[in-house]
Amino acid sequence: MLKILSVSDQVDPRVYSDSLLERYGDVAFVISCGDLSYMYLEFILTTLNRPLYFVHGNHDPKQEFNPGEPRSYPLGADNLHRKIIRNHDILMAGVEGSILYNARTPYQYSQSMMWNHVFQLVPGLFYNRLVHGRFLDLFITHAPPRGIHEGPDWTHQGIKAFRWLINIFQPAFHFHGHVHLYRPGEEKETVLGNTRVINTYQSRITEVHQDLQGSPSSVLG
Numbered sequence: 001m002l003k004i005l006s007v008s009d010q011v012d013p014r015v016y017s018d019s020l021l022e023r024y025g026d027v028a029f030v031i032s033c034g035d036l037s038y039m040y041l042e043f044i045l046t047t048l049n050r051p052l053y054f055v056h057g058n059h060d061p062k063q064e065f066n067p068g069e070p071r072s073y074p075l076g077a078d079n080l081h082r083k084i085i086r087n088h089d090i091l092m093a094g095v096e097g098s099i100l101y102n103a104r105t106p107y108q109y110s111q112s113m114m115w116n117h118v119f120q121l122v123p124g125l126f127y128n129r130l131v132h133g134r135f136l137d138l139f140i141t142h143a144p145p146r147g148i149h150e151g152p153d154w155t156h157q158g159i160k161a162f163r164w165l166i167n168i169f170q171p172a173f174h175f176h177g178h179v180h181l182y183r184p185g186e187e188k189e190t191v192l193g194n195t196r197v198i199n200t201y202q203s204r205i206t207e208v209h210q211d212l213q214g215s216p217s218s219v220l221g
């Protein structure tokens, strides 16, 4: 069993705390689905001393001015956008940003630009299948897939290309953010074929079997 901490959209006081190491010191790595300050992510990374993989959200700035040097991403973390990364034999791939709704922030894309991002991943997914016996374990994005956990407005619509990737390549998990959860009982996890689609809003611990192929995976909220 492998524990993964995922975060997005809102600072979670359980994470931004002196007891972070005590509480989550046993995670293998950390995933950020975006819209969080780089300073917060650096706090998590340096406190836990574990790899942190991220995609940018639509609210992420090109430059964040914290104490010290301005930065365009959390220092020490790995950007998963249009990349496939393997850690602890877990295969991860990511796509940043939300649907295009204005020109004010850099990480917004039309549906057709999102198709382009997803197609970029496809050769690597086939390589995974050949070498590792499966296409993908974790798909990490900021926006949700089309038809799942979408908001009612234009800005929070799901991405068609993400839904296609889930249908074809069936990763064990799709972690996303972008859609804020305000009420208890709002849907944050949906099973689609072999894929658990999870809105990781604030923070979440997920336990996965390292042999993901064909084995059921359990999730802790």
Ligand SMILES: [Zn+2]
Pocket (backbone or CB within 6 Å): 035, 057, 058, 059, 098, 142, 177, 178, 179
């Ligand atoms: Zn967002």
